[in-house]
Amino acid sequence: MMRFFIFLSLAGLVACSPTEDPVTAGRAHYLAAGCAACHRVDGRGGRVGPDLSLVGFRRSASWLDLWLKNPKGWKHDTEMPGFALDAKTREAVVAYLASLKNWSGAADGEAIYKKAGCIACHGIRGQGGHPNNNVKGGVIPALDTVVGTYTREELVVKIRRGVTVQADDPSGSSPEVNMPAWGEILSEADLEAVAAYLETIAIETPEEEEW
Structure with missing residues (x-):
């Protein structure tokens, strides 16, 4: 069933004009590939994978490209399928995802934690x-x-302030994943709410996949 879904998703990728804005083209590819079945953006979409409303703020374009190239190469147990996108299509999807940085708010600390994509x-x-x-x-x-x-x-x-992760091996490549400075887009009330929520969470078996 998953293979059939992937085939239909890839077959549905749209042909875009060479002059079309890459973000617009990337959004069209994102929708055609069925990404919204698993991911939410601004309150619309599925809940299987992380909310992508702020993925452009919390992830670098280089990481997004690595992830789309080979999800299981980065996280072997992910449920994210490999879509085998060609370079031009992947570049457009990365441009779209990297543009998702607008915060529209959430009700409480737990909702902010999920909508901001912290679960990822x-x-x-x-x-x-x-x-x-x-x-x-x-x-x-x-x-x-x-x-x-x-x-x-x-x-x-x-x-x-966020956290810039220090490399374990100084002679190696810099870590791809760092925590962004959430104060750039979250209000002080939002930051306080997230901190309060973090004080309540317990480590337990997840009910959803963190991609």
Whole structure:
């Protein structure tokens, strides 16, 4: 069934004008490939994979390109299928995803955590484990140590400023995944709400896939 779905998705990729804006072309490819069946953007789409409303803010274009080239090469147990996009189509989809940076708000800390796509790195309930290159252990750590390690104020500062991950091997490539400075788009009330939510989460078996 999955192979049949992928075939239909790839067959439905649209032909775009050479002069068409890459973001517009990328959105057309995104929709034609059925990405919205699993991912939400601005409140529309599925909930199988992470919300992509802010994926352009939290992920670099280089990482997006690596991911689309070979999802399982980056995360072997992902449910994300490989679409075998040609270079031009992939470039357009990356341009579209990289443009998704507009924050429209959410009701509370948990909703912000999910809509901002924090689950893509930190997991549904903060269990971590998402791969990152050239970091200790090879994965993003769990959040179960935040309570007792940081005060509420320190958590807010950390989320506001973001984190540039240090390479485990200084002679190697820089880690692709860093935490952005969320203070650039989230309000102080949003930051406070997320910090409060992080203090409540428990590490448990996820009910959804973190891609």
